[in-house]
Amino acid sequence: MTSVAGKRIVLGVSGGIAAYKAVEVCRRLMDGGAHVVPVLTKGATRFVGRTTFDALASEPARMSLFDEDGPIPHTALGRNADCVVVAPATARVIGAYAAGISSDLLTATLIATRAPVVICPAMHTEMWEHPAVVDNIATLAGRGVHIVGPESGRLAGGDEGAGRLSSPERIADEVGRILAGGAPGDMAGLSVVVTAGGTREPIDPVRFIANRSSGKQGYAFAEEAACRGAEVTVISTIDRPAPAGARMVRVGTAEEMASAAAAEAGGADVVVMAAAVADFRPAAPAGVKLKRRDGVPAITLEPTPDILASLGSSKPGGQILVGFAAETCDVAANAAAKLRDKGADYIVANDVAADHAGFAHDTNEVLVLASDGQTHQIGLRSKRQVARAVLDLVVAERNARTEARAGSKERQ
Numbered sequence: 351m352t353s354v355a356g357k358r359i360v361l362g363v364s365g366g367i368a369a370y371k372a373v374e375v376c377r378r379l380m381d382g383g384a385h386v387v388p389v390l391t392k393g394a395t396r397f398v399g400r401t402t403f404d405a406l407a408s409e410p411a412r413m414s415l416f417d418e419d420g421p422i423p424h425t426a427l428g429r430n431a432d433c434v435v436v437a438p439a440t441a442r443v444i445g446a447y448a449a450g451i452s453s454d455l456l457t458a459t460l461i462a463t464r465a466p467v468v469i470c471p472a473m474h475t476e477m478w479e480h481p482a483v484v485d486n487i488a489t490l491a492g493r494g495v496h497i498v499g500p501e502s503g504r505l506a507g508g509d510e511g512a513g514r515l516s517s518p519e520r521i522a523d524e525v526g527r528i529l530a531g532g533a534p535g536d537m538a539g540l541s542v543v544v545t546a547g548g549t550r551e552p553i554d555p556v557r558f559i560a561n562r563s564s565g566k567q568g569y570a571f572a573e574e575a576a577c578r579g580a581e582v583t584v585i586s587t588i589d590r591p592a593p594a595g596a597r598m599v600r601v602g603t604a605e606e607m608a609s610a611a612a613a614e615a616g617g618a619d620v621v622v623m624a625a626a627v628a629d630f631r632p633a634a635p636a637g638v639k640l641k642r643r644d645g646v647p648a649i650t651l652e653p654t655p656d657i658l659a660s661l662g663s664s665k666p667g668g669q670i671l672v673g674f675a676a677e678t679c680d681v682a683a684n685a686a687a688k689l690r691d692k693g694a695d696y697i698v699a700n701d702v703a704a705d706h707a708g709f710a711h712d713t714n715e716v717l718v719l720a721s722d723g724q725t726h727q728i729g730l731r732s733k734r735q736v737a738r739a740v741l742d743l744v745v746a747e748r749n750a751r752t753e754a755r756a757g758s759k760e761r762q
C-alpha cells in the first residue's frame with residue numbers, strides 16, 4: 351500500500367449491508383499510520399455499531415452536525431482532512447453529494463471539503479444501473495471525484511451482479527495512491543506509445559472523412575503513464591499539446607499514423623492503440639477543391655492499413671499491446687473477435703452509443719478482454735481512472751511475466 355502515514359482521513363460510512371467492511375477499511379488505514387476520523391450516517395449504525403469505530407479509529411465516531419460544542423464540525427472535518435473516503439457509499443449519499451444537498455454530517459462534510467474525495471459505491475445492481483445513479487456518478491467523476499468500484503459478484507440476498515463494495519485492501523490502496531498524487535511510479539523505465547484521436551482522410555484539399563473521436567481517452571492513457579514514470583510518446587491527430595513529460599508526434603491520416611506507429615512501436619514496452627483509425631479512405635483525393643457546379647462526386651473508397659493488426663503480427667517479445675474496440679452493439683462478442691484477429695494482449699471495449707461513455711465524454715465504461723481469457727468490467731468513471739485501471743492490469747501482467755522469467759532461469 352502506498353503510504354497513508356500521517357494523513358488525516360475522514361472515513362464516511364453510509365447505510366448499506368457492506369458497512370461492516372468499513373471496519374476493515376478503517377483498520378487498514380490505521381495500520382498504515384493514518385489518522386482516521388469516522389463519520390457514520392444514521393443508516394450506517396443500523397448495520398454496524400459506532401462503538402466498533404470508536405475502539406478502532408483515531409477519534410470517536412461522529413454522527414451528527416449537532417452533537418458537539420465548539421467549531422462547526424462539518425467545515426472543521428472537511429477543512430482539516432487530507433482525504434475524505436466514503437465506503438460504502440449508498441445511492442442516497444451519492445445523489446445528495448452530486449446535487450450539493452447537505453442532509454447530515456457526512457454529506458455536509460463532503461460538500462465542505464476541498465480535499466480529494468474517494469467514493470466507493472455499494473448497492474444492488476438495479477440501483478447501480480438506475481439512470482439517476484449513473485448520471486450522479488458521471489457528474490461526480492467529471493468533477494474529479496475518485497470512484498472506486500463497485501465490483502461484480504455476490505450481493506446481499508444471494509443475488510449476483512455489479513454493486514459489490516471493492517475490497518477493503520483495494521480501497522485502502524487507492525486512498526494511498528491518491529494521496530501520493532496518483533503516481534505510484536510503477537512504470538518507471540518503461541517506454542509507452544499511445545495513439546490518440548480520429549484520423550482524417552482527405553476527399554479534396556478542404557474536405558475529409560473523419561469520426562467522432564475526441565482523443566480524450568488516449569490522452570488520459572498518456573497522462574497516467576507519464577505520471578507513473580513511463581517515457582511516453584503520443585501519436586496524435588488532435589491539436590492539443592502532449593501531457594507534461596511526453597513526446598508528441600502529430601499525424602493526420604491513417605497512413606501517417608501507420609508510419610509513425612511502425613517507427614515508434616518497435617522499441618516500446620507498451621503500446622496503446624486508442625486512436626479511432628478510419629477503415630476506408632478516398633482512393634484518389636482530388637488535388638483541387640471539388641466544385642458544386644460539377645455535380646455530386648462519386649468517391650471511391652479503399653481500405654486503410656490496419657495498424658493494430660500489423661503491430662500485433664510483428665510484436666517484439668515482451669511487449670504488451672492494448673487495442674480498443676468501439677462498438678455500438680454486441681460489444682463482448684465483437685471485442686473477442688478483435689482480440690483474436692489483431693494479436694493484442696488486451697482489448698478495451700466500449701459501447702460508443704452509451705450515455706456518458708465513449709466519444710467526447712469525460713467518462714467511460716469499458717470491458718477489458720485479456721488474451722489469457724480473463725475479462726474485467728471497469729464501471730463508469732473518468733477516462734483517467736479507466737486508463738489507470740487498464741494500466742494496473744498491464745503492470746500486473748508485466749510483473750507476472752518478469753517473475754515467470756526469473757523463475758524459469760532459477761530452475762535452469
Ligand code: CTP
Pocket residue numbers: 604623624625626627628629654655656657658659672673674675676677688
Ligand atoms: N485500428 C487500427 N487501424 C485501423 C482500424 C482500427 O489500428 N485501420 C485499431 C483501433 O485503433 C483500435 C482497434 O483497431 O485499437 C479496433 O478499432 P475499431 O474501430 O473498433 O474496429 P475495426 O478494426 O476498425 O473494425 P470495425 O470498424 O469493423 O468494428
